[in-house]
Amino acid sequence: WKKEQPVHQGHIPDLQTNVIRFAPGNWDYIDQYLEENPKLLMLSTWRAASGLPKGTVLKEGTNYDPLERTEIEFPGHWVVGKSTTLSSNLNAASEEMRVSSWAALEKGPALIVATTARGDRDWDQFEYVRIKSITKDSNGEGATIAIERAYNGSPASRNFQAGNTHVASMPWDTRTKLDGRNWFINYATDCPRDKNGRTATDIMVEAIVGPLREGGGLENLGGIDLASGPLSRDIGIADYDGDGTEESSDIYWAGVADFYRRLREGLGPKRILTANMDWDYLHYINGANQEGLARPSDPWNEVSRTVNEMIIWKRLSPLPFATIAFVQYLTREEDLLYVQMHRLLNGYSACLGMAADMKNGDGLDELTRLELFQGVENKPHWLGKSLGEPKRPASLTPNLLGDGWDEIIQNMVPNRGKLVKEGDELVLKQDGRLVGFMTLNLYFDLKEKTDFVVYLDVMSSDNKEELVTREIMDPSVSVKYDTGPIRGRISNKEFAPVSFYVRGAQPGERVEFDLRFQEWDDVRFRSIAVHAAPDTLACEFENGIVLVNPSLNSETLDLTTIFPRRSGYTHLKAEEPAGMENINDKYLPQVKQALSINNGKDVKNPSKLEVFERNAVFLTANRVTATDRPATLTTAPRPPGTATTAPPPPATATTKPPAVTKCKDKNGQYKAHNNRKKKCNWLKVGNNRAKNCGTAKNKITPLGKACPETCKKFNHCS
Known part of the structure; x- marks a missing residue:
């Protein structure tokens, strides 16, 4: 296990994320490795918003993300829609069911639950099915529903009686390759409880932070990375409390706040909790996994989103921060720019204090690490401390x-x-x-x-x-x-x-x-x-500077104006990577560019330094200490090393976490969250639930899916 861990010429990364929970047999090795390398911050990666029921068996060869497997097995712990009832008995062999009302149902996953004589849900008698089609009765109310039985981790199909059996559609997460199978976990504080009295939050919190407690096996782990499928989708009105009727999603978001609060309590103040950068939870979250640079499928186009979010978060957050950025997906055209896409990411990571992606291997991957280790000098953290927020050369025009x-x-x-x-x-x-x-x-x-x-x-x-x-x-x-x-x-x-x-x-x-x-x-x-200039970044550190150009054209910068007190600029020195003979010819222009940018020469004319399109340049310069040149902000980002990150939070949190927002007013009615006032209301349009987004023509979207782009233009619906 130790030999498989990433190491670059004797240097381990500063931050590492692993899907640890599926291999408890490795936990002893992990804990020992962390004891031997106390500066390594290792995070256990989880998917928090949605997933598959525990124990679901998929067909061999199914393409899916293993993080989609959850610890949820109680059917009441999933978000469901408004329920209807069976109008005819359903036997175990039937693939059709009759319901008293089709209005609450739609194609996709659904939950069937029997009820007791008192009318309560009998959670021991349930089945997950997939609705394939809906045929309405002539009276316009009832319907015949074609279904796939025992769906997605369900127990075997069974008999259900008419009248006292409830059927409800289940909203599902579209951020997956498995249509209809990733269901939303019900974080509402008053969601149905299992036979042991536990809510979905109870189950998830214990599964996530339990192993990190003393005696849990992962005591030396640095924290939790809620990476894939973040808690960012507004599900809309749904049956969050299990009574068959629908409530506002405000109670769901109040439950999400409680989930984050309990995770922070379980982790303590010293560990890292990464999630999407949701400002509602500044006192609990102290990290972000960017799932890419701009976003998973976008390493450059919308990078201003990352620049804005990182700078603002560092000003607002009371906690030190650890942020992960990496090149995840490349188009065919971007793949031809493989090395410079990583160099661009290295530049943004340095300027914004994010952990940069450290690729293992030689050849092209070796070239992606040049800037992280000062080229042939092989020095991690060589830039030293940051001297302030990024400068914006465009503002000089x-x-x-x-x-x-x-x-x-x-x-x-x-x-x-x-x-x-x-x-x-x-x-x-x-x-x-x-x-x-x-x-x-x-x-x-x-x-x-x-x-x-x-x-x-x-x-x-x-x-x-x-x-x-x-x-x-x-x-x-x-x-x-x-x-x-x-x-x-x-x-x-x-x-x-x-x-x-x-x-x-x-x-x-x-x-x-x-x-x-x-x-x-x-x-x-x-x-x-x-x-009228590109949004380049110019970032100053104790031992050098970093220049980032996101434009589709090369840009020439005047370092004497941007950094009037710096001098002695020198390019990093790179050499041909090992395994050069194995590099595909289509990447040779990238090799040539990397060696040209990092040629080890002095910058002869710092008033005219060219930075190529979608690229970055790292230069050494005369040393200026942070004490000599105080940073403009105390929250200025740190430069990257192998994969740098901010240190864990101090032993005592600097700001007391706020109490969880009360969602009900004095009359027991649910209040609107200050930060969750939705512009779009759920409507009923034909067979679909829809959102009225304030346009001349109502745009509809199925339950659990994001509004169309044409709708988002007017209101933030997703």
Whole structure:
């Protein structure tokens, strides 16, 4: 087991994630290995939101993610929809059932449960089935349902009596290769309990953190990585408490908060808990698995999402942070850029304090590790400490909106809002009907085809004590472009930089760029700027600098202006990798580029340093210590080493976790979460549950699936 662990020329990574739970026979080896390597942070990887029932047997050769296997075996621990009843007896051999109402059912997985004489669910008599078709009765109420029996880990098919047997559809997670088989775990605090009185949260928390307790076998493990299938899907109204009727998903999200709280209690303050970067749970989550760089299938296109999220999270979070980034999926065109895609990721990882992906092996994979170990010098953590947040060289170019608020305001038009200057800040205030979005339209000229970036220093303004976040919807641009901007988020707690990056915009006069804000509270700006330049990052460390260019074109940077106090720049030195003869010819341009960028030579003209398209450059420079040059922020990211990460949290948490939000008011009615106010309501449209997304024509989507893209444009539905 030890020989199989990743090591690069004697250096183990700083952070490692493993699917540990399926091989308890290895736990002794893992614990011993961690004792021998106390600086290694190893995380156990889990899927939290959904999965297969425990013990499900799949056909041999089925393509699926092993993380989809859960510890859930009690049928009441899955989220189900509103139930109907059998109108005729169902025998074990039948593949059709009659129901009193088809309205609550749809094609896909379903749960059949018998009831006791008192009308309670008899959880010992259940079966999972798959609804294949629905044939409505002529009276428009009942229906004949064609089903696949004993589906997806179900017990054997059985007899069920009419009248006192309930049938409910089950929403399923579409983030899987197994259609209809990944069901949502019911984290509501009042979900049905098994015969031992346990909720789904009880089961999951014990399975996840139990082995990390003293005597559990994994006492030296560094924490938990909730990677695949994060808790980010809003399921909508469903039967969360098992009474056959539907409730708001607010009680589900309250249960998710309780789940995170209990995980943090079980892990203690020193360990890491990674999840998606959900600001509702800042006091519990202290890590993120990016599942890629921008997202799993996108190593570069929407990377501004990662830049925005990482910078803002580090400002808001009271805990040190460990973040994982890696190149996961490449298109055919991106595969030809295999080495530079990893170098691009290494650059972003260094600038944002994320753990970079360390590939094992020689050949091309050896070239992906160059920057992490200073080339032939083979030094981990060679950059030293970060000296502040990334610099944005684009901001050195003219602001296309003008200089000063008086000039900038002339190139902006609010819609359903008005602009008011308050001291050095500009405030967008609601004005007019509360329909659609409060919008700020920016206008500027583009004289030629170019990248451009919009920078905001912005926060939401309200009087709420709790953290509240809101989205800036996907901006629209009035000219054609190669890749467009994506939505951003702001909070009510602190000003933060938010960027929107557009590659290859066509020239035009009075180009329009709209910023549409969710909710109606004031929006405060300390600055608004548009620059006709790529959103490059320039990041400074004690022993060198890192430059990242996300553009589809090469970019020339002036280091004397960006870093006026640094000098002595030298490229890293690389050599031909071992196994060069085994590298496919199609990758030889990547080998040549890697050796050219990392040629070991001094930078002769630092005022004109070229960074190739979708690429990064790492340079050594005259040493400046962090004490000599204090960082601009105490939360500045650390540079990567082999796969660097922030250290575990201190022994005492710096901020007391908040109590779990109470979901019911004094009358017992469920309240809306401040951070979970949904713009889309579930409707009934024909055979489907649907969301009305506020468009002229209602767009429908099956239960448990995300809204269509055309719908997302108007409201965040998924």
